[in-house]
Amino acid sequence: MTEKREHQLLLLARRSLEMEGILAVESFDQKEIVLRSSMGGLRLSGDGLHIASLQLEDGHVRIEGRVDQLQYAGAGDEDFGQRGKKVFSWLTK
Numbered sequence: 001m002t003e004k005r006e007h008q009l010l011l012l013a014r015r016s017l018e019m020e021g022i023l024a025v026e027s028f029d030q031k032e033i034v035l036r037s038s039m040g041g042l043r044l045s046g047d048g049l050h051i052a053s054l055q056l057e058d059g060h061v062r063i064e065g066r067v068d069q070l071q072y073a074g075a076g077d078e079d080f081g082q083r084g085k086k087v088f089s090w091l092t093k
Contacts (some may be wrong), residue, residue: 005059005060006020006021006038007019007022007037007038007039008020008021011070014046014066014068015067016062017063017064018061019037019060019061020059021037021038022036022037022056022059022060022061023059024036025051025061026041028050028051029049030065031045031046031047031049032044032049033051035061038059039072041072041073042070042071043071043072043073044070045068045069045071046065046066046067046068048064048065048066049064049066049067050064050065052064
């Protein structure tokens with residue numbers, strides 16, 4: 001296993017987002033992707049979002065689609081990512 005990288009982002013023309021330091025994908029759909037990074041929770045919102053490349057063993061994720069917002073979880077954001085957990089529990093019923 002390779003060493004996890006420091007968290008970094010590279011956003012190109014709001015259409016392609018390369019990220020390092022990603023630990024997990026909590027939830028995803030075409031409007032929102034919730035990730036866990038080495039710096040905490042990260043929510044992306046936009047349109048037509050999809051995970052083009054996922055290499056969690058290296059901490060690398062590439063997302064394509066229109067990125068409208070990037071939001072990091074702050075202290076006390078207990079519900080951050082809860083939407084994805086609700087969707088996941090609904091899918092597994």
